[in-house]
Amino acid sequence: MLSVNHIFCGYNNQDIIKDISFDVEAGCNLSIIGPNGCGKSTLLKAIAHIIPYRGSIKIGETEISETKRKDLAKNIALMTQINSIHFPYTVYETVSLGRYCHMDGMLPRLSSLDKDIIYDSMEKVGLLSIRNAKINQLSGSQLQRVFLAKIFAQDPKIILLDEPTNHLDLRYQIELLEYIKQWKKKKERAVVTVLHDLNLVQEYADKVILLNNGEKFQYGAIKDILSNKSLEEVYKIDIKKWMTKVMIKWQA
Structure with a gap:
């Protein structure tokens, strides 16, 4: 590969x-x-x-x-050490960023398939219950799981x-x-x-x-x-x- x-x-x-x-x-x-x-x-x-x-x-x-x-x-997706958070996105919004490489157009919108993948990615790492939480309010372990879910969504x-x-x-x-x-x-x-x-x-x-x-x-x-x-x-x-x-x- x-x-x-x-x-x-x-x-x-x-x-x-x-x-x-x-x-x-x-x-x-x-x-x-x-x-x-x-x-x-x-x-x-x-x-x-x-x-x-x-x-x-x-x-x-x-x-x-x-x-x-x-x-x-x-x-290829790269996950590095997390040092700081600059934007207080929600868990769902952050994981959604993983789908943009699969989207077309100047103003792409998430399709129903994209949303299914995002929810599935959050579920895989146990984040569904806190999907609306701001990531700057999460613990270090939760934050690592958010960025891992983002990579899973990127596929x-x-x-x-x-x-x-x-x-x-x-x-x-x-x-x-x-x-x-x-x-x-x-x-x-x-x-x-x-x-x-x-x-x-x-x-x-x-x-x-x-x-x-x-x-x-x-x-x-x-x-x-x-x-x-x-x-x-x-x-x-x-x-x-x-x-x-x-x-x-x-x-x-």
């Missing part, structure tokens, strides 16, 4: 991401991991075509840099998630990733997620890219990447040993 080949990108004429290549197949949940500052979020921004890149990023046979923004939105083929569980407690971290897991079961869908918590990566990812200093250090099946010495070399700590020690305390 997604093919990334020899990508270079960054800011102020300086490359953060250097010569990275990988493929994402339909049904795959790919996690991008690595220490702070290694380029994880930068890579997602290039895939979403928010920043320019050198190399090739294709959905199917189509280069994203040659795709109109509205058409790209039908294929892309690929969802990009940039640390979606940041600032959420454990229950809501698991809940959000379960929503994504269920969404991905539909044919011809895939997910690319930046995560810091390797326990969540272990539970939800199918494949992993391990970045180090903007370069691809390892790429492959989760059991291969998280079980070898690569993590220790990149993170400068024996993560498996530390996690095992903590788990023993839980079992005591």
Whole structure:
């Protein structure tokens, strides 16, 4: 579904991401991991075509840099960390924004099908009962679900998630990733997620890219990447040993 080949990108004429290549197949949940500052979020921004890149990023046979923004939105949706809310829209109004890439004309109106999709998207994440609430009055976990519902309404083929569980407690971290897991079961869908918590990566990812200093250090099946010495070399700590020690305390 997604093919990334020899990508270079960054800011102020300086490359953060250097010569990275990988493929994402339909049904795959790919996690991008690595220490702070290694380029994880930068890579997602290039895939979403928010920043320019050198190399090739294709959905199917189509280069994203040659795709109109509205058409790209039908294929890729990016959910980033939520830092601030500038407009006090309602939950329904915010989720409705996901449908605009599917609408035509200068003054598009929501069709009955659009409205059905919007309501279905809110129902999937448990928001129907608060659909008329202002989003600036919601908790962090509710707000994350609003923006996830907006992405569901957008109905892309690929969802990009940039640390979606940041600032959420454990229950809501698991809940959000379960929503994504269920969404991905539909044919011809895939997910690319930046995560810091390797326990969540272990539970939800199918494949992993391990970045180090903007370069691809390892790429492959989760059991291969998280079980070898690569993590220790990149993170400068024996993560498996530390996690095992903590788990023993839980079992005591």
